[in-house]
Amino acid sequence: MANSRIRRLVFIERWREYVIYYTFFGIFLFFSIFLFNKGFLSVGNILNIARQTAMISIMAIGMTFVLSAEEIDLSFGSVVALSAIIAALVLRWTDSTILSFLAGISCGIFIGFLNGIFVAKIGIPSFLITLGMSGIVTGVARWISRLQSIAVNNNTFTFLFGSGDVGIIPILFLWTLLIGCVGHFLLKKTAFGRKVLATGGNREAALYSGINVSNIKLSVLMINGALASLAGILYTGRLHGARYTLGENDLLIVIASVIIGGTSLFGGKGTVVGSIVGAIIMGMLNNGLILFGFTVDWQLISRGIIIIIAVTLTLGNKK
Amino acid sequence: MSEGAWENAISAQKINIGFNGVPILKNVDFSLRRGEVHAVVGSNGAGKSTLMKILCGVYHPQGGAIRFFNNPIDLTSPGVASKAGLEMVFQELSLIPTLTVAQNVFLKHHPYRRGPFIDDRRANNEAAKLLEIVGVGTSTAPTDIVEELSSGQRQVVEIVKALASNPKIIILDEPTASLSVAEIEGVFKVIRNLKERDISVIYITHYLQDLFKICDRVTVLRDGEVAMNCPIGETSLAKIVTAMVGDTRKVKKQKKEAQAFASAKTLLEVNNLSTKKVKNISFKVQQGEIVGIAGLLGSGRSELFDALYGIDHLHGGEILVNGKQLQLHNSSAAIDAGVALVPENRRTRGLIVDFSVTENIILSILDRLTKRFLLNKAAMSEHVGGMIKNLDIKTQGGNQKVRFLSGGNQQKIVVAKCLSTKSRLLLLDDPTFGVDIHAKGEIMAIIKEFVSRGNGAIFVSSEFNEIIEFCDTIYIMKQGKISTRLDNSITEDQLLYQVQ
Numbered sequence: 001m002a003n004s005r006i007r008r009l010v011f012i013e014r015w016r017e018y019v020i021y022y023t024f025f026g027i028f029l030f031f032s033i034f035l036f037n038k039g040f041l042s043v044g045n046i047l048n049i050a051r052q053t054a055m056i057s058i059m060a061i062g063m064t065f066v067l068s069a070e071e072i073d074l075s076f077g078s079v080v081a082l083s084a085i086i087a088a089l090v091l092r093w094t095d096s097t098i099l100s101f102l103a104g105i106s107c108g109i110f111i112g113f114l115n116g117i118f119v120a121k122i123g124i125p126s127f128l129i130t131l132g133m134s135g136i137v138t139g140v141a142r143w144i145s146r147l148q149s150i151a152v153n154n155n156t157f158t159f160l161f162g163s164g165d166v167g168i169i170p171i172l173f174l175w176t177l178l179i180g181c182v183g184h185f186l187l188k189k190t191a192f193g194r195k196v197l198a199t200g201g202n203r204e205a206a207l208y209s210g211i212n213v214s215n216i217k218l219s220v221l222m223i224n225g226a227l228a229s230l231a232g233i234l235y236t237g238r239l240h241g242a243r244y245t246l247g248e249n250d251l252l253i254v255i256a257s258v259i260i261g262g263t264s265l266f267g268g269k270g271t272v273v274g275s276i277v278g279a280i281i282m283g284m285l286n287n288g289l290i291l292f293g294f295t296v297d298w299q300l301i302s303r304g305i306i307i308i309i310a311v312t313l314t315l316g317n318k319k
Numbered sequence: 320m321s322e323g324a325w326e327n328a329i330s331a332q333k334i335n336i337g338f339n340g341v342p343i344l345k346n347v348d349f350s351l352r353r354g355e356v357h358a359v360v361g362s363n364g365a366g367k368s369t370l371m372k373i374l375c376g377v378y379h380p381q382g383g384a385i386r387f388f389n390n391p392i393d394l395t396s397p398g399v400a401s402k403a404g405l406e407m408v409f410q411e412l413s414l415i416p417t418l419t420v421a422q423n424v425f426l427k428h429h430p431y432r433r434g435p436f437i438d439d440r441r442a443n444n445e446a447a448k449l450l451e452i453v454g455v456g457t458s459t460a461p462t463d464i465v466e467e468l469s470s471g472q473r474q475v476v477e478i479v480k481a482l483a484s485n486p487k488i489i490i491l492d493e494p495t496a497s498l499s500v501a502e503i504e505g506v507f508k509v510i511r512n513l514k515e516r517d518i519s520v521i522y523i524t525h526y527l528q529d530l531f532k533i534c535d536r537v538t539v540l541r542d543g544e545v546a547m548n549c550p551i552g553e554t555s556l557a558k559i560v561t562a563m564v565g566d567t568r569k570v571k572k573q574k575k576e577a578q579a580f581a582s583a584k585t586l587l588e589v590n591n592l593s594t595k596k597v598k599n600i601s602f603k604v605q606q607g608e609i610v611g612i613a614g615l616l617g618s619g620r621s622e623l624f625d626a627l628y629g630i631d632h633l634h635g636g637e638i639l640v641n642g643k644q645l646q647l648h649n650s651s652a653a654i655d656a657g658v659a660l661v662p663e664n665r666r667t668r669g670l671i672v673d674f675s676v677t678e679n680i681i682l683s684i685l686d687r688l689t690k691r692f693l694l695n696k697a698a699m700s701e702h703v704g705g706m707i708k709n710l711d712i713k714t715q716g717g718n719q720k721v722r723f724l725s726g727g728n729q730q731k732i733v734v735a736k737c738l739s740t741k742s743r744l745l746l747l748d749d750p751t752f753g754v755d756i757h758a759k760g761e762i763m764a765i766i767k768e769f770v771s772r773g774n775g776a777i778f779v780s781s782e783f784n785e786i787i788e789f790c791d792t793i794y795i796m797k798q799g800k801i802s803t804r805l806d807n808s809i810t811e812d813q814l815l816y817q818v819q
Contacts, residue, residue, distance in 0.1 A: 190694060191685035191686050194685050195685060198674070202670070202671040204667055205667070205670055205682075206682070208650060208660060208662050209682040209683045210654040210740070211651070211683075212651055268674070269673070
C-alpha cells in the first residue's frame with residue numbers, strides 16, 4: 001500500500017518535470033496548424049521568436065538561481081533599465097564598447113550585492129528588500145536619463161549586443177546559448193550549484209552540513225543582478241538606445257517562465273533548461289497572439305490566462 | 320477504606336491498544352481522583368503519550384472501559400473529551416506569539432461578543448479573572464503580547480487557555496521542560512491553585528524530583544504496563560527509578576576491549592566553555608573513546624554541540640582539537656577542524672529530504688569532489704557506493720529520494736555524510752531517536768568501528784541504557800552545566816537518579 005502511494009508521488013513528480021515539454025509541443029503544434037498560412041513556421045518568424053526570447057531567457061536563468069536558493073528578486077526589471085542607461089551613457093562618453101559593457105554589468109552586480117547584504121547578512125526577507133530596491137533603482141534610472149531615450153550609434157556595440165547576425169543566426173540567440181550552457185553547468189554540475197539547491201531545499205540542514213548559506217544567498221542575488229544588466233545591454237543593442245521603461249513589463253513573464261519551467265518557488269529544485277523552454281513558450285505565445293491579430297489588450301488578457309493555466313498545471317495537485 | 324471519600328475523576332480499566340499488531344498498552348488501569356495531582360512517568364516509548372491521547376479522545380482504545388466522574392464515556396473525538404471537562408496542555412506551545420494573552424486564551428471559542436464583534440474589553444476582564452485564579456494576576460496582564468513573555472509566563476498562559484473552557488481535569492505534558500528554576504516554582508504555584516479549585520491534574524514529566532514537590536500520587540508505566548501506582552508519600556525516587564527501568568540486568572554490558580590506544584592522545588579538550596545556553600563546561604575526549612553526555616530535555620546537551628560545531632558563539636572558554644585552539648565562526652570551520660555533527664532531528668537539520676541519497680551524502684564534501692570547476696561524477700558515485708555498502712544503507716540506489724527511506728536508513732545517511740568529511744571527532748545528538756532496534760545496533764556498530772580507528776565521539780541520548788552500553792566515560796549535564804564524571808560501570812537506574 002505504501003508502495004503504490006510512493007509510485008503515485010513519483011509519477012506526479014515526473015509529470016511536473018515533463019509538463020513543460022508537453023506544453024511546449026502542444027502550443028507549437030497548435031500554432032503550426034492554425035497559423036501556418038500566416039507564416040508561423042517561416043524561417044524569418046522562428047528567428048524573430050529567438051530574438052524576442054533572448055532577454056527573457058537570460059533574466060529567467062538568473063531568476064532560476066535565486067528561486068532555487070529560496071529567495072526572490074523583484075528588482076531585476078529596474079536593474080535592466082538602469083544598466084541599459086548607464087551602458088548607453090558610458091558608450092556616448094567614451095565610445096568604448098568594453099567600458100560600456102563593464103559599466104552596465106557592474107551596475108547590476110552592485111545592486112545585487114546591496115540586495116544580498118540585506119538578505120544574507122542582516123536577515124531581511126528578499127521580497128521586501130528587492131521590492132524597495134526596485135523603487136530606488138527605477139527612480140535613479142528616470143533621474144539620470146531625464147526621462148529621455150539615449151540613442152546608441154556605435155556599430156560594434158549594436159552588432160555584439162543585439163542587432164547582429166552570424167550567418168543567419170541572430171547574435172541574441174548565441175548569447176542565450178552561452179548563458180544557458182554556463183548556467184546549466186553551474187547549477188547542475190558544480191559544487192556551487194549544489195550548495196544553491198541545498199540552501200533552498202533546507203537552509204538549516206545546509207547550515208549544519210557546513211555550507212555557508214549567507215554567501216550562497218549573496219552570490220545568487222549578484223548573479224541575478226549581472227544577468228539583468230546583460231539583458232539591459234542586449235535591449236540597448238537591439239533597440240539602438242536605452243530608455244527608463246526597459247524591462248518594466250518583464251517581471252511577470254520572467255517569473256512565469258521559471259515556474260513553468262519546473263523550478264520550485266519554495267527552493268531546492270531548479271532547472272536552467274526548463275527556464276529557457278519556459279521563456280520560449282512565452283515568446284511563442286506572444287508571437288502567435290500577434291499573428292492571430294489580437295490587439296494589445298487581448299494579448300495581455302490571453303497571456304495572463306495562459307500563465308495561470310500553466311502554473312496551475314505545474315504547481316497544482318496539492319491534495 | 321479511607322479512600323472511599325474520594326470520587327474518581329477518571330477511571331480507566333483494562334485499556335488495550337496497539338498499532339500494526341504491536342501492542343502499546345496492555346491492560347492498563349488508571350484512575351485519577353478528584354482534586355489530586357497525579358504524575359504519570361515512564362521512559363520514552365513506555366506508553367505515556369498513547370494513554371493521554373486515549374483520554375483526550377485522539378486514539379480509540381481497542382479494549383477497556385473509561386469513566387469520567389463515574390459515568391461511562393465513549394471518547395470518540397477530542398471534542399467529546401473537552402465537553403466532558405478534560406483539557407490537555409501540550410508540550411509544544413500552541414500560542415500565537417503576535418496576539419495578546421486574552422486573544423490567545425479565548426482563541427477557540429471567542430465567547431464574549433457584542434453583536435458580530437468580539438468584545439475585547441470583556442474578554443480582557445475575563446482573562447484577568449482567570450490569571451487571578453492561577454495566581455499570576457500581578458505579573459501577567461491580559462493585554463500583554465505573548466511573544467514578549469518569558470517561557471515560564473507562556474506556559475502559564477497555556478494553562479489559562481485550557482482553563483477558559485472551565486475543565487474539571489487538566490493534563491499537563493512536560494510543563495517545566497524548558498523553564499528555569501524560578502519559573503518552575505511559578506508553574507507549581509499555579510498547579511497548587513488549580514488543586515484548591517478542585518481541578519484534577521495529570522502531570523507528565525521526566526523530572527522525577529519534581530514529583531515530590533507537587534504530586535499526590537504516581538503511576539509508572541513500563542513497556543505498556545503499569546509498573547507502579549501508589550501515593551507519593553509511600554515511595555521514593557529510587558523506587559520510582561527502579562520501576563521505570565525494570566530489571567537492570569537486561570542491559571547487556573559489553574566488556575570493553577583492552578585499550579588499543581594505550582598511548583591515546585587527547586582529541587578534544589574543552590576548557591570553561593560558556594555560551595548563552597551552557598556554563599563553564601570542561602571535559603576531554605581521548606582517541607578511541609566514546610564520551611556520553613546524559614541529561615534531560617532542556618539540560619543544554621544540544622546547545623553544547625551547537626557551541627562545539629560553530630553554530631553558537633562562545634562567550635568564554637576554549638576548544639582545543641589535537642592541542643590546537645579553534646576559532647569557530649561557522650560550521651564549515653568546525654568541519655575543517657575535523658569535527659562533524661549528527662544533529663538532533665534528522666529531518667529538519669540532518670537531511671534535505673527531497674534530495675537523493677547521493678546528494679545528501681556528499682553535502683559536506685562538495686568542494687573536495689570538484690575537479691576543474693565541475694563535480695567529479697565518477698569520484699562521487701564511487702564514494703557514495705562505498706558508503707551505501709559499508710553502512711548497509713537500504714536504498715534502491717543513489718538516486719532515490721531520502722524522503723522515501725525508513726528512519727534508520729535516513730539516519731545512516733546523516734552518519735555517512737559526517738563520516739565523509741573525514742572528521743576525527745563525531746558529535747552525535749540522539750542518533751537513535753525514532754530508529755528501529757535493528758538499525759540502532761547497526762548505527763552503533765558503525766560508530767564503534769569509527770572510534771576504533773583512533774577517532775573519538777561524543778554521544779547524547781535520552782535513552783540512558785544506550786549511554787551506559789556504548790560510552791566509556793559519562794558526564795552528567797544539568798541546567799547547562801556538567802556536574803559529574805562517571806565511568807560506564809554505573810547502572811541505568813543510578814544514572815537516571817543522577818540526572819534528576
